[in-house]
Amino acid sequence: MLRLDRATYDGIVAHARRDHPDEACGVVVGPAGSDRAERLVEMVNAAGSPTFYEFDSTDLFQLYKEMDANDEEPVVVYHSHTATAAYPSRTDIGLAMEPNAHYVLVGTREHGNNDGPVEFRSYRIIGGEVTEEEVEVVAQLPARSNT
């Protein structure tokens, strides 16, 4: 199951709406091994495309350098599908390289840049196998444990 706080969930949806009809992409970072999606980082889609996304190589490097320095990892990797269902495409599955991440897909085909419901779904993608999981949205994440 993926647990997100309301502000992060709303932030991902807002990013997807804003970039529609191009795909939006980004991560939610958290302490390594914690499974806590704490910090939303919107990334630029270097492909600038309605059918493909890719983090810019320099931005990617900076992001990982920062996470490494803070002992963090990408807890969520998200992107939007702007004309198709919010389900991982074959390309998404083939290129999913973060076995610990929740892969979030936001579907904006119904309402585009406007308000209205979006599809918001989360998956594990490990070794080519896709497993959908529940998404729980809470007001705030529980306090960090000190263990």
Place this chain on the structure above:
Amino acid sequence: MAIEVRIPTILRTYTDGEKSVTGQGADLSSLIDDLESSHPGIKERLIDLKDGKADLRRFVNVYVNDEDVRFLGGLEASLSDGDQVVVLPAVAGG
């Protein structure tokens, strides 16, 4: 001649879970051959053949001292003692 190589999570199965390994080589191509000898299987994840010529895989990024190696000559990028090499899979999809 020691070069530190940072290994992404997905490739740590080849390095016994190590985040970072050392290797040697005067250029990236030789470094990858050296990594292959200590961590068999890793080369195939980094390199493939395009028109019979070895090249970095399209969705694998390699950086030498913070610079994308594609701007430094790719597999021919020269390396020196103390350089830091970082391997990161692209975050991409459709």
